Amino acid sequence: MSFKKVLLLALTLVLIVSTVTGQKTIVLRLAETHPADYPTTLGDQRFADLVKERSKGRIVIEVYPGSQLGQEKAVIEQVQFGAIDFTRVSISPLASFVPVFNALQLPYLYRNEDHMWKVLLGPIGKELFASLEPSGFIGIGWFEPGARNFYNSKRPVSKPEDLKGLKIRVQESELMVGMVQGLGAVATPMPYGEVYSALQTGVIDGAENNWPSYESTSHYEVAKFYTLDEHTRVPEIIIGSKISLSKLSAKDLELIKQAALDAIPYQRKLWAEREKASEAKVRAAGNTITVITDKGPWQAAMKALYDKQPAAVRYLVQRISEVK
Template sequence: MKLTRTLTAALLASAALTGAAFAQQCETTLRSSDTHPEGYPTVVAVERMGEMVEERTDGRICIEVFHSAQLGEEKDTIEQTQFGVIDLNRVSMGPFNNIVEETQVVSLPYIFRSVEHMHNVMDGPIGDEILAAFEAHDLVGLAFYDGGSRSFYNSEKPIQSMEDLQGMKFRVMQSDIFVDMVSALGANATPMPYGEVYSSIQTGVIDGAENNWPSYDSSGHFEVAQYYTLDEHLIVPEVLVMAKSSWDSLSPEDQEIVRQAAKDSVPVMRELWAEREAESEQKVRDAGVEIIKDIDKTPFIEAMVPVYEKYVTSDKLKDLVERVQATE
């Protein structure tokens, strides 16, 4: 843990040299981490947020975005954000499942009926409740971004039914829910960092993974896993969080500016996301990827019963599931 903190601090210090001119014009520079590459919708959204914060504070506060996992993979950057070494962090919801229990509900397979349903839930009081839950873990939840619909892709064969999944090895995020979801479908789950997936598929360590159109494209995974099955098992939002210590260092007025800028960046991200999804889908189709769609999802959904029973155990979480499902 101490070594990881030291390495991250060293990376930050090194990167800060290249942005020295940028930082000199600001009284406070907030460093933000993202595993996605430059130009990705979440990266651009936080950059736009930074522009809004800088404008609304008359240049006193700036945000510098470190994309492409420059500061580490998600699990490590979560810890660094809790320690206050990293100020802001855009993270997938999955790695938070073992930290903030409320995030387990919105990470459940088939909990959302559609992207529109997910937006209605996360933009309302349920979303605010989940953001507030981060504070007990030295983090401040600021906003939710889209993560698209996640589907399975692999290098071996078209997956048209649950039977086709039996015994296959799939990478999942480091989340117990995702591991149990894949196991319930009869496949073998292999948690590993995002950056290791390409080579692991290429060398046969795993057969495939699961993700959305833009990630499938930007990672290059479609080059080594050319069967993509649109089972859409997960529609999981992503979250932008801030270190509690960094948040507490701001005045109440600046806290409100940062929070509002984060919320104002959401429609920017969603517009970019819709464009990126369409572009990525076309790109992988043009590359000759075999797309499997219109599968019968009923057996997949029925297989999730034990997953719900395992994770939705407390009255609080059961109530949260009921309220999510009741949201129009």
């Protein structure tokens, strides 16, 4: 996209139109990569509905699912420039803009889901939101990401040694490559859309993702060994454009942030329901599910990856470990 086009979009970013009654309506756009029926997208819509309701129709947030406004990295850039008002993204692409967010995607970081939410909704979460502002973003809210687990087409995996030599697809992320290599597998970065055929043809032996993604992509049909190691919980985040939202009053911005906070229980409920349905479908297909109860050996294998992180990330990891 040319600079002129970006600038033009920025100038029209907060669209203000007059209603029949003469009241001004502020229309804001939210970019979402997931389809319309996905739990995060439905969470976006609940957030938008709460904003509209509480502002009595004065602020309207339009949700654009299915990557209509672009893929995650491109959308983040447009939010930064003010061409898009909000986006819901994973922490992974955001960390390339604000590196301290890498701490949140380190493997075996959280004890469980509750631990993660205490971190996100506590002082650390507020500090992370504040760290976004120098890069042109405003932290708006968090959504449940689910736990990511390994799956493969070769054998059950109950300990790190069982992964040795397996070719595991990962996101194009240095952290994810380091995690898989630390466990003795062969990290294979690959676009997500190519994973099914790569599993089917043996180009890769496995991948990693949460229950809904494992099931909805039909990866469970060609990689029948699923290991519940819960290696990462990479939070979903709604960020806003500092350029866009600076046009709003402090009161309106607070209304928006509170609406995002109040949308969390709804999204988490939908996510839990989706996880259960996906797990039931996979188990009914006869897949082998291995539950990891002792994560000690898995965590120990990550020491080198943790040690190479910048001091700011290591400090944040230490603080996260101390959250009770």
